[in-house]
Amino acid sequence: MKSVYLFAILLINGVLLATTAQAHSMHVVAQLEGNVISGQSYYSDMSPAKDTYVGTYLKGHEDDEISGKTDEKGYFKIEVPATGDYILYVEGDEGHKVETEVPVISAAANTGSSDSSSGYIQIRQDIDQLKNKIYLQNILGGVGYIVGIFGVIAFFRARELTKQAAKNAA
Numbered sequence: 001m002k003s004v005y006l007f008a009i010l011l012i013n014g015v016l017l018a019t020t021a022q023a024h025s026m027h028v029v030a031q032l033e034g035n036v037i038s039g040q041s042y043y044s045d046m047s048p049a050k051d052t053y054v055g056t057y058l059k060g061h062e063d064d065e066i067s068g069k070t071d072e073k074g075y076f077k078i079e080v081p082a083t084g085d086y087i088l089y090v091e092g093d094e095g096h097k098v099e100t101e102v103p104v105i106s107a108a109a110n111t112g113s114s115d116s117s118s119g120y121i122q123i124r125q126d127i128d129q130l131k132n133k134i135y136l137q138n139i140l141g142g143v144g145y146i147v148g149i150f151g152v153i154a155f156f157r158a159r160e161l162t163k164q165a166a167k168n169a170a
Contacts, residue, residue, distance in 0.1 A: 026096040027128050030088050032104045038077045041070050041090040048074030052092045059085040
């Protein structure tokens with residue numbers, strides 16, 4: 001019985017007093033405009049993936065790879081021979097790797113300004129940030145599950161003790 005309480009206390013202390021330990025992941029936002037694939041690669045803490053390897057190939061033609069590197073701000077531009085369905089991947093430090101299909105931005109939708117291109121990238125980054133954000137409701141839900149599990153354990157323990165007390169009294 002004491003070991004259960006000790007385990008519960010250690011678990012609660014571990015949950016409440018633990019420092020935030022989050023691995024950062026790599027993200028990439030890319031688009032194909034004409035014959036140029038452009039985009040940005042960054043880590044989950046929004047720091048740019050500087051000087052990382054960027055490779056792309058036409059879907060189904062892995063042998064015909066075109067490569068480049070990101071700049072100091074994580075941006076890249078790769079000229080490709082033709083439009084089509086491209087797969088782009090970025091290999092960062094410490095084994096980070098991300099792969100994505102490159103969406104084609106049609107010439108009719110593009111006004112020809114670089115503002116629309118950077119606007120598209122900014123919107124994609126904002127969406128990605130919202131997807132990866134840890135919300136308070138998620139944390140409270142996790143704590144609720146833990147409290148609920150301990151509540152069920154306490155219920156069955158109390159029920160067991162009540163049965164034993166009734167046996168001893170009779």
